[in-house]
Amino acid sequence: MTSPVPSPQLVDAICALLPVVLKREVTGADADTxxxxxxxxxxxxxxxxxxxxxxxxxxxxxxxxxxxDDFTTVGSLAAYVAGNLLADA
Known part of the structure; x- marks a missing residue:
C-alpha cells in the first residue's frame, strides 16, 4: 500500500501551525522539515x-x-493526515 501524496495545502497548513504549537518562530519549514x-x-x-x-x-x-514515524517530517505527517481522515458522522 502506497502512502497518499500530501497536498501542498496540507503541508502549508501544518507549517503555519508549527509556530502556534511550538510557541516560537519557525521559518522556512517545508515538506522536508x-x-x-x-x-x-x-x-x-x-x-x-x-x-x-x-x-x-x-x-x-x-x-x-x-x-x-509519522512525525519524521512535515511531509510524512501530511501524508498520514491525508490517508487517515474520518468521514463526517
Whole structure:
C-alpha cells in the first residue's frame, strides 16, 4: 500500500501551525522539515499539532495508528493526515 501524496495545502497548513504549537518562530519549514530532530517536536506538541490541524481545517483525523514515524517530517505527517481522515458522522 502506497502512502497518499500530501497536498501542498496540507503541508502549508501544518507549517503555519508549527509556530502556534511550538510557541516560537519557525521559518522556512517545508515538506522536508524534520519535526522531531530539527524542531524538537515531542509527543505532546505532536498531538497538539494534529488537534489544531483538525480545528483549523474542519477535519477529523484518526489518531489510532499515528506513530512516531509519522512525525519524521512535515511531509510524512501530511501524508498520514491525508490517508487517515474520518468521514463526517
Amino acid at each position: 524534520a519535526l522531531l530532530d530539527a524542531l524538537g517536536l515531542n509527543s505532546t506538541t505532536g498531538l497538539e499539532l494534529v488537534l489544531e490541524l483538525e480545528e483549523r481545517l474542519g477535519l477529523e483525523i484518526s489518531v489510532e495508528d499515528l506513530g512516531r
